[in-house]
Amino acid sequence: MDKLGSSANQQLQLFLKSLENKIVMARNRDELTAILHQIESFGRPLKYDNSRYWFSLLGALLVAGVSFFYLNENPQTPVVMWLLGLSGITVLVFAVLIFMRRSKISSLSDALYLRDVYLDNNWQHEPFHGKRLAAQLAQQFNEFKRGNHLREIQWLVKGHYQGQEHQFEYHAYTFHYVDRRTVSTTDSKGRHRTRTVYDHHYRYGLYLPFEFVSGITISSSWFGSFFGSTYKPASTEFNRRFKVNAHSEMAAAKFLKPAVVVELEDLGKELTGLNLEFSSLGQLCMSFTPNICKWQRQHGLDEPAAFLREIKQNQKIPLLQQTLQRIHTLLRHSDNNF
Amino acid sequence: MEGSIVFLVIVGIVILSVIIIYNGIISRANAAQRAWANVITQERQKNKIIPQLQAVTEQYQQFESGVQEKIAALRSALGGLNSDKMDTNKLAEVESATLNLIQGMHIAVEAYPELKANEMFGKLMREITEQQENIGAAIRIFNQNVEAFNNGIEVFPNSMVNSLLNKKVKLNTFNDSEAEAGFDYKPNF
The missing domain is CATH 1.10.287 (Helix Hairpins)
Incomplete structure (x- = not known):
């Protein structure tokens, strides 16, 4: 035996x-x-x-x-x-x-x-250096200027999306940043003490080429909206949720067609802390708080039949696919049909 | 002395609240008005593609005769829209004329397979589809703003401020009567 x-x-x-x-x-x-x-x-x-x-x-x-x-x-x-x-x-x-x-x-x-x-999910590994990449991205997007102590990309994949009218390459990432602050406390004997506290934060997002729009920021928080003129589309719901800054008001008005506005309203309901930055180099960075690239294994090799059944199912991540589809809709409404 | 200060503070808070409510009603009314103007602007975008559509249809005689009437009907309905007057019936006429035109174009595609291969026709169809999406979205925004406005004049104490000062009346949201006809259910409000 x-x-x-x-x-x-x-x-x-x-x-x-x-x-x-x-x-x-x-x-x-x-x-x-x-x-x-x-x-x-x-x-x-x-x-x-x-x-x-x-x-x-x-x-x-x-x-x-x-x-x-x-x-x-x-x-x-x-x-x-x-x-x-x-x-x-x-x-x-x-x-x-x-x-x-x-x-x-x-x-x-x-x-x-x-x-x-x-x-x-049509993903590929892409070699990267976390801190260096965050610094490179910070040159284009304010999103990566968060954190006064540490900024690094922790996870990165390159993906491909094939839509009906457009196809695009995108990068999905996890951004880790740390804020350092000093806290002063006084104990019962009246002695002052200061200590340094490090707050760790994680944000997630996608960045991709978006050649039809540039120089616009749509943010659900104050962060990243410091430049140019502001623009408000007709929707009170959109204006309650987002703030729009653009190098030119005309560019913002052209991009924020009604179909784009309602698409962003819906996207804002799905993804909390949503910010969109269209850089002057024709790149879009869409960042948010929830991790949309999450997966969870149910079975393992110790129960092969159930594990193989699980593996054979399509593991496309629903929230990621939904977000990519919405980006495709934004592209469709921003291009010129003629 | 203390009593009069409290009284003055209360009066001040009441006046401030009335001003905030009054201004809120005005800004929501303006937002609804702007959303309506947006719907009309989107509808008028159709005028841009009509000449191109006519140019394509000229190449297909039979197609042209059927669709020309629908183009004329759409043009006349578009002419009846007014961005200053919220007339949802006129908007419904335009939407119905657009629907007829799109149906006519689909029928023509079946009759003329070569039309499907026509590059300009494909672009026009794509443009019309996107325009319709934008109109649908503009109507949704309009209805959202109307809802916010109606809530703003009907809830208490806004209703009191409105009846005394603003004197605004409830706005109608836009309903697609053709789509509504497809349902047996009718809401009882």
């Missing part, structure tokens, strides 16, 4: 190793499907047989327990002290081994699921 278990574990270990390499290399849907077929044909749940580890751990625990009670009665027994120490270490080693095996399966499940999410 033990030998069988051991060889099954070795077989699983080799299989997981090959799987790991293939997941990293998978570049398209076909390659991912081949991996899924391989998992299906493995024939049993991808789960280590940890019974030997558990027996060893429990045995060591028993020895540790007995040694502990013995030492309580006879404190000056060096051999038993050594025994307690060794059995304690043994318990720890086997606990770590079991944990590592479990997390290995879990991290492989994560990697496979992530690959699937990337493929379903």
Whole structure:
């Protein structure tokens, strides 16, 4: 039984190793499907047989327990002290081994699921340096001038959206910024103390080329709306929600057609803290508070059938797709049909 | 002394509230008026594409005769719109004429497959669709502003200020009577 278990574990270990390499290399849907077929044909749940580890751990625990009670009665027994120490270490080693095996399966499940999410959403990894990229983006967009201590892009993907009339490349990001402030307190004895507090904030967004509009900021907060003239479209609902600043009032009036205004009203209801910045270089940065690129794995490789069913479903992120569709509508109403 | 200060403060708060409510009603009325003007502006955008539409239709004799009448009807309905007078019936006439024209164009596309391939025709169809979306959106904005205005004169104490000072009457929202005819349900307000 033990030998069988051991060889099954070795077989699983080799299989997981090959799987790991293939997941990293998978570049398209076909390659991912081949991996899924391989998992299906493995024939049993991808789960280590940890019974030997558990027996060893429990045995060591028993020895540790007995040694502990013995030492309580006879404190000056060096051999038993050594025994307690060794059995304690043994318990720890086997606990770590079991944990590592479990997390290995879990991290492989994560990697496979992530690959699937990337493929379903047409995403590509893009190498970047967090602080440098934030500084570059701050040259175009006020959004990235938040935070007086730290500004960095923490996560970035490049995606492609294919609409009926327009297609575009976009970047989705997570922006992390830190505000540093000093807080003064006085204790009961009247002594003053100051300490530095770091407030961590996260904002999410998309940036993409938007050649039809430039030099306009539409913001739901005071942030980023310091330039040019202000403009108010006819909608009281829109004006309650957003503030518009533009280099030219005419450009804002041309862009904010009624269909665009109601689209932004709806977008503002879906995404709190929404800001849109159309830079003078023809780029749009749409930033907001909720993370729209969130995904949650339900199953793992230890229950392959359910996991494969989950993976085979389309993992397109609904709120992201909805937002991209709304950007497409903005493009459609900003271009010239003739 | 204290009593008179309290009295004066209360009178001051009442006067300030009346001024705020009065100005609020005025600004909401103006917002509704502006939204209405916006609807008319969007409707009149159709005038821009009529000459191009006529130029395309000239190439297709049969198509032209059917659609020309609808273009003329739309033109005449557009002429009846007034940005200063909120006449939702006239707006309904324009919308109905537009619908007839779009239907006529769709029928023509079926009769003339080559029309579908005509680049200018495709652009015109796209433009008309976008114009209709903008008109729909402008009407939604108008109705939102009308709702805000009506709320602003009907809720208490605004209703009191309005009946004494502003004397504004409730505005009608725009209803698409043709779309409404498709429902059995009629709201009882």
